[in-house]
Amino acid sequence: MARVRLADVAERVGVSTKTVSNVVNGTGWVSAPVRERVLAAIAELGYRPNLAARQLRSGRSGLIALCVPSLREPYFAEFASEFVTAAEARGATVLVTQSKGTREVELSMLESEDLPAIDGLVFSPLRLTREDMAARRSTVPLVLIGEHGEGLASDTVPHVGPDNAAAAETATRHLIKQGRTRIAAIGFQPGDGGSTGHVRFEGYRRALAAAGIPLDPALLVEVDAYNRAEGSAAVEQLLADGVAFDGVFCFNDSLAFGALYTLGVHRVPVPERVAVVGYDNIEEGGFLVPPLTTIDPGLATSTGLILDLLVGDRRGEGGHIGTPFHLVAR
Amino acid sequence: MARVRLADVAERVGVSTKTVSNVVNGTGWVSAPVRERVLAAIAELGYRPNLAARQLRSGRSGLIALCVPSLREPYFAEFASEFVTAAEARGATVLVTQSKGTREVELSMLESEDLPAIDGLVFSPLRLTREDMAARRSTVPLVLIGEHGEGLASDTVPHVGPDNAAAAETATRHLIKQGRTRIAAIGFQPGDGGSTGHVRFEGYRRALAAAGIPLDPALLVEVDAYNRAEGSAAVEQLLADGVAFDGVFCFNDSLAFGALYTLGVHRVPVPERVAVVGYDNIEEGGFLVPPLTTIDPGLATSTGLILDLLVGDRRGEGGHIGTPFHLVAR
DNA sequence: CGAGGTGCGTTCAGCGTTGAACTACGGCGG
DNA sequence: CCGCCGTAGTTCAACGCTGAACGCACCTCG
Numbered sequence: 001m002a003r004v005r006l007a008d009v010a011e012r013v014g015v016s017t018k019t020v021s022n023v024v025n026g027t028g029w030v031s032a033p034v035r036e037r038v039l040a041a042i043a044e045l046g047y048r049p050n051l052a053a054r055q056l057r058s059g060r061s062g063l064i065a066l067c068v069p070s071l072r073e074p075y076f077a078e079f080a081s082e083f084v085t086a087a088e089a090r091g092a093t094v095l096v097t098q099s100k101g102t103r104e105v106e107l108s109m110l111e112s113e114d115l116p117a118i119d120g121l122v123f124s125p126l127r128l129t130r131e132d133m134a135a136r137r138s139t140v141p142l143v144l145i146g147e148h149g150e151g152l153a154s155d156t157v158p159h160v161g162p163d164n165a166a167a168a169e170t171a172t173r174h175l176i177k178q179g180r181t182r183i184a185a186i187g188f189q190p191g192d193g194g195s196t197g198h199v200r201f202e203g204y205r206r207a208l209a210a211a212g213i214p215l216d217p218a219l220l221v222e223v224d225a226y227n228r229a230e231g232s233a234a235v236e237q238l239l240a241d242g243v244a245f246d247g248v249f250c251f252n253d254s255l256a257f258g259a260l261y262t263l264g265v266h267r268v269p270v271p272e273r274v275a276v277v278g279y280d281n282i283e284e285g286g287f288l289v290p291p292l293t294t295i296d297p298g299l300a301t302s303t304g305l306i307l308d309l310l311v312g313d314r315r316g317e318g319g320h321i322g323t324p325f326h327l328v329a330r
Numbered sequence: 331m332a333r334v335r336l337a338d339v340a341e342r343v344g345v346s347t348k349t350v351s352n353v354v355n356g357t358g359w360v361s362a363p364v365r366e367r368v369l370a371a372i373a374e375l376g377y378r379p380n381l382a383a384r385q386l387r388s389g390r391s392g393l394i395a396l397c398v399p400s401l402r403e404p405y406f407a408e409f410a411s412e413f414v415t416a417a418e419a420r421g422a423t424v425l426v427t428q429s430k431g432t433r434e435v436e437l438s439m440l441e442s443e444d445l446p447a448i449d450g451l452v453f454s455p456l457r458l459t460r461e462d463m464a465a466r467r468s469t470v471p472l473v474l475i476g477e478h479g480e481g482l483a484s485d486t487v488p489h490v491g492p493d494n495a496a497a498a499e500t501a502t503r504h505l506i507k508q509g510r511t512r513i514a515a516i517g518f519q520p521g522d523g524g525s526t527g528h529v530r531f532e533g534y535r536r537a538l539a540a541a542g543i544p545l546d547p548a549l550l551v552e553v554d555a556y557n558r559a560e561g562s563a564a565v566e567q568l569l570a571d572g573v574a575f576d577g578v579f580c581f582n583d584s585l586a587f588g589a590l591y592t593l594g595v596h597r598v599p600v601p602e603r604v605a606v607v608g609y610d611n612i613e614e615g616g617f618l619v620p621p622l623t624t625i626d627p628g629l630a631t632s633t634g635l636i637l638d639l640l641v642g643d644r645r646g647e648g649g650h651i652g653t654p655f656h657l658v659a660r
Numbered sequence: 661c662g663a664g665g666t667g668c669g670t671t672c673a674g675c676g677t678t679g680a681a682c683t684a685c686g687g688c689g690g
Numbered sequence: 691c692c693g694c695c696g697t698a699g700t701t702c703a704a705c706g707c708t709g710a711a712c713g714c715a716c717c718t719c720g
Contacts, residue, residue, distance in 0.1 A: 005706060016670050021708060029668045046467060051446040052385040053706035056675050061382065063425070063446065070411055072613060077407035081400055084428055093445060095393070096426045098414055115423060116381040116393065116446075137376060228617045257617055264619030283402060284614065287558045287587055289594030335676060346700050351678060359698045383676035386705045 004047040012041045024049060055117065064092050064120045064310060067109045069101045073227065073254060075280040076124070079145075079299055083122065086303040092119070092311060101225065103127040111138045120310030125149055133157065141315065143306045147199050155318040160306050162325035167295045168203025169210075170327050171277045172249050174293065176211045180247030180275055183208070186234040186259060187251025188220040197223075200251045200279065218243050226251065231258025239266055246274055253278040253285050256292055281328055291330035298324050334377040342371045354379060385447065394422050394450045394640060397439045399431045403557065403584060405610040406454070409475075409629055413452065416633040422449070422641060431555065433457040441468045450640030455479055463487065471645065473636045477529050485648040490636050492655035497625045498533025499540075500657050501607045502579050504623065506541045510577030510605055513538070516564040516589060517581025518550040527553075530581045530609065548573050556581065561588025569596055576604055583608035583615050586622055611658055621660035628654050 006017040006024075013020070015034060022028035023038040030038070041047075055061040064087055068076040084094045095118065099105045106125050110132060112118060124146035133152050136142075144152055144159040153159035175183050185204045189197035201220075208215055221237060223230040231250055235258070238245060250256035256278030263270055270276060270290060278285060278294040285292035301323045308314040309321075336347040336354075343350070345364060352358035353368040360368070371377075385391040394417055398406040414424045425448065429435045436455050440462060442448060454476035463482050466472075474482055474489040483489035505513050515534045519527035531550075538545055551567060553560040561580055565588070568575060580586035586608030593600050600606060600620060608615060608624040615622035631653045638644040639651075 003706090006708095007706080017706085018671080018708075019669060022669085025708085027708085029666090031668065034668085048443065050386070050706050052382045052391065053675090054708080055382040055446075056380070056386050056677090056705090057707045057709080059675085061446065071401070071407045071414065072411045074404065074407070074614075077401045077404070077410075080407075080426065081402045081428060084401070084426055088427070088444075091444075093425055093427070095423055096410065096414055097418070097423070098411060113378065114418075114421075116391065228614070232617065257614065261617040261619055284404075284558070284587065287562065287591040289591055333676090336678095337676080347676085348678075348701080349699065352699090355678085357678085359696090361698065364698085380676050383705090384678080386675090386707090387677045387679080389705080 003050070004045045005050070006047070009038065009041045009045055009047050012045065013037050060119055061117050062092050063095050063116060063118045064122065064307075065095045065097060065109075065112065065115055065118045066122045067097045067099055067106075068124045069126055070098050071096065074282045074284060075252060075254065078282065079303075082299045083303045083306070086300075086307055090307055090311065092307070099124075099126070101126045107132060110136055110142075112140050122306055122310070123149070125152065128152060141310050143309050145302070145306070147197070150199060150320055153318065153320050156316070158309050158318050159320045160302050160309065161320075161323060162295075162297050163322050164199040165203040165206065167279065167297070167325045168200040168249070168251070169207045170203075170325075171279060171295050172204045172207035173211075174327055174329065175247040175249060175275055175277055176207060176213070178247075178275055181213055182216070182219065182245045183213075183247035183249055184219040184221060184238055184243070184245045185249050185251070186221045186223065186231060186255050187226060188222050197251055204249055219245060223255065227254045228258035228261065231255030232262045233258070235259045235262040239268075248274060248276045250276065250278045253280040253282040253292065253294055256294070257282075257284070257288070260288060260292070286330065293330045294328050296326050296328050298326070333380070334375045335380070336377070339368065339371045339375055339377050342375065343367050390449055391447050392422050393425050393446060393448045394452065394637075395425045395427060395439075395442065395445055395448045396452045397427045397429055397436075398454045399456055400428050401426065404612045404614060405582060405584065408612065409633075412629045413633045413636070416630075416637055420637055420641065422637070429454075429456070431456045437462060440466055440472075442470050452636055452640070453479065455482065458482060471640050473639050475632070475636070477527070480529060480650055483648065483650050486646075488639050488648050489650045490632050490639070491650075491653060492625075492627050493652050494529040495533040495536065497609065497627070497655045498530035498579070498581070499537045500533075500655075501609060501625050502534045502537035503541075504657055504659065505577040505579060505605055505607055506537060506543070508577075508605055511543055512546070512549065512575045513543075513577035513579055514549040514551065514568055514573070514575040515579050515581070516551045516553065516561060516585050517556060518552050527581050534579055549575060553585065557584045558588035558591065561585030562592045563588070565589045565592040569598075578604060578606045580606065580608045583610040583612040583622065583624055586624070587612075587614070587618070590618060590622070616660065623660045624658050626656050626658050628656070 006020045009020045010017040020038050022030050023035050066083055071077050087094045106128050118140055120141045122143050126148050142157050145161055147164045150159050187197045188201050221234040223234055248259055250259055256276055260276055268274055278292050281294045281296035285294050336350045339350045340347040350368050352360050353365050396413055401407050417424045436458050448470055450471045452473050456478050472487050475491055477494045479489045517527045518531050551564040553564055578589055580589055586606055590606055598604055608622050611624045611626035615624050639647055
């Protein structure tokens with residue numbers, strides 16, 4: 001059962017292949033009766049366009065690549081879910097890859113090596129530097145997401161996401177409003193401004209400063225990654241070190257889930273004794289006992305915006321483009 | 331900056347395009363010195379093959395589509411993560427789509443409409459029937475996964491996964507061994523043998539029968555979907571109905587998370603008063619307080635097997651292919 | 661009545677790659 | 691000396707589609 005081609009449909013109807021092509025694509029001039037007959041033949045023969053040929057000719061593939069550190073992280077899974085849906089609504093198909101947070105893979109993704117030709121790339125990098133960005137050779141339209149990407153945006157490469165510092169400040173202020181003064185920050189990472197966690201730490205710092213609460217380095221816990229295990233280990237460390245704390249701001253929900261786990265294991269009452277706030281609004285957070293208060297990053301807005309930037313009418317824009325966020329108090 | 335083509339490399343080196351093609355693909359006869367010069371020119375010019383043209387010519391695209399109900403479900407996110415990694419190791423790229431559990435989208439995916447040409451399809455259907463499978467026109471190699479898919483396998487279309495009934499029996503037996511006799515089953519769905527949940531219910535039934543425990547219909551809770559909200563609502567209903575139970579077998583972990591949430595809200599001690607067992611071994615399950623006992627479906631084995639069936643040396647095989655599972659007691 | 665639309669459709673070339681078929685040449689056995 | 695083989699390439703066409711350019715009626719208007 002060989003594939004049905006334009007030529008087969010054309011022969012059946014008795015017109016040229018180009019006319020069939022015009023019907024399929026809605027281009028050129030085709031009279032109503034001819035269009036009807038072509039459509040009928042298409043349905044009858046089960047014709048489906050060969051996207052490879054179409055791409056070879058037109059240069060567009062209808063494919064958009066999404067590269068995240070790992071789909072196992074619920075935040076990225078939810079982002080991917082939302083993005084795939086939004087892209088489909090615009091006729092694009094999404095191709096998913098994972099960087100595993102390694103620089104080598106990230107560099108390869110930046111050049112879109114080992115991938116079919118794509119119309120755009122949405123990238124959540126963790127290890128890239130501004131130099132890496134400057135050295136990029138690929139001309140595939142790129143949109144950065146994630147807090148680390150914010151520092152990599154340029155005139156030609158936009159970054160989309162909420163203002164992380166402001167959101168982190170809101171989260172921390174929420175804890176302060178509830179009377180917490182010894183607020184641990186989990187997810188801190190020292191180093192230059194581009195490093196992951198720096199921006200959220202900045203918001204944490206601002207909230208404390210505004211409330212006149214001194215910054216205690218003992219309350220800052222560094223992590224290697226933003227997952228449950230690290231969040232769990234961080235709280236384990238705080239408890240082992242005998243650090244007093246009545247609140248925890250976790251730089252993402254996965255860290256918060258790990259933190260809540262360890263607090264639970266040690267029978268620390270939440271939120272009576274220690275209040276926890278996360279960041280990302282993972283679905284799961286609403287089903288914990290007690291549920292997790294967190295920052296909702298407004299995925300639906302972001303995904304639409306990203307598509308506008310890649311294949312829509314905002315192509316070519318650069319710089320950081322802020323999206324609305326809000327606190328989900330539970 | 332126009333794209334570098336085979337012809338550009340060929341001109342640079344002073345050979346034919348076909349020779350460059352041979353070097354790139356490792357085909358035909360090329361002497362060592364020529365190969366060296368070609369490789370040098372490729373690196374220098376930054377040549378990268380045009381996959382559209384390659385596909386147009388060879389018929390293969392290197393793309394494999396994965397269709398799951400939703401990436402928001404942690405099980406599917408983890409499966410996707412594992413699958414993307416396994417596929418990359420074999421040089422294939424994965425394109426992810428979501429069916430949202432609607433029959434319409436599933437039918438469309440079955441024919442791989444609205445997708446670029448793909449070399450294979452991995453599909454976790456929820457609503458398809460055997461008639462739908464029989465009516466399939468697309469010739470793209472297909473592998474089914476998920477419990478519902480098991481009933482749809484045929485001579486030409488394989489299904490990969492653990493023996494759901496046996497695994498469910500193991501999970502239920504685990505509860506029985508701990509002295510539980512009033513074991514609720516959440517995820518039950520009546521109807522014909524192909525319907526989701528039927529197979530896991532069968533395992534539950536067998537375990538009870540083997541232990542001489544009567545089957546109480548009051549303990550069976552039907553759900554519309556396998557997510558936290560439904561699991562939560564199911565336990566809510568059991569409690570509201572005043573049904574006595576000391577164990578719960580949830581047909582997947584998401585249901586179990588929802589169930590645990592509601593048990594927690596109602597201050598029911600777990601596992602002292604009610605023991606819960608899930609199915610899927612979602613990462614998150616290990617970080618709950620207390621952690622969730624569950625069935626590990628061995629994703630790594632499955633993904634490798636699936637790729638063998640799609641693009642490897644087991645192409646063409648059909649029928650149900652069982653994979654090992656094991657109980658993770660926590 | 662001829663110049664210039666306008667509606668409908670055609671022909672042609674070529675996107676970049678690769679399978680099949682072909683050439684060229686040195687060595688080697690009969 | 692001839693035919694044949696193995697090595698190292700080349701040439702050519704075609705994969706299925708679409709942009710550009712070009713008919714060719716028919717109609718309108720100065």
